[in-house]
Amino acid sequence: MTKWKPTFEFLLLLVCLLALTGCDGSKQERDKAIAEAEKAKAELAKVKAALEQTQSERDELREYIDGISKEWEKAQSELAAVMQAQEELQYQVTELTEERDAAIAEAKDTQVIVERLREQLREKTGEIRELEEWNKELQATIQELQGRSEQIDEEMGEELYEEPNEESNEGIADGNNV
Numbered sequence: 001m002t003k004w005k006p007t008f009e010f011l012l013l014l015v016c017l018l019a020l021t022g023c024d025g026s027k028q029e030r031d032k033a034i035a036e037a038e039k040a041k042a043e044l045a046k047v048k049a050a051l052e053q054t055q056s057e058r059d060e061l062r063e064y065i066d067g068i069s070k071e072w073e074k075a076q077s078e079l080a081a082v083m084q085a086q087e088e089l090q091y092q093v094t095e096l097t098e099e100r101d102a103a104i105a106e107a108k109d110t111q112v113i114v115e116r117l118r119e120q121l122r123e124k125t126g127e128i129r130e131l132e133e134w135n136k137e138l139q140a141t142i143q144e145l146q147g148r149s150e151q152i153d154e155e156m157g158e159e160l161y162e163e164p165n166e167e168s169n170e171g172i173a174d175g176n177n178v
Contacts, residue, residue, distance in 0.1 A: 014040040
């Protein structure tokens, strides 16, 4: 606006001079007014050229700003896409982390179960060994008892076999005595 203020003042002066040239005045004043008018025309031509250059620069700046605005919008769009992709990746990372943590917890639980089962297996194996030892002892005892039983049966068989003979001998002896 400061560029236009002197131009408007100059144009106002030019109009006033032109108005005064129509008045009866001396030739000198008239020549002076014409010279000033010519000077004003030249100044006006400079101002018009400056105005056209300023308008041209303004149009270039507008195009430049439009280009920058389009690039800015494109960059904003790309940034939004990158941010969305980052959020999706963060969500996936969070899901994978949760899955990993759950798998680790499950593996730890499984490891505890495996250790517990191993301990139970050791205990059961020990119990089985004890039972096998008892079984061997019982088998040995059974065989020993069977051996004794057979021995007793044999002894009993011999005693039974011998007793009737002795009784018959006694009866014979008693019968002889009678």
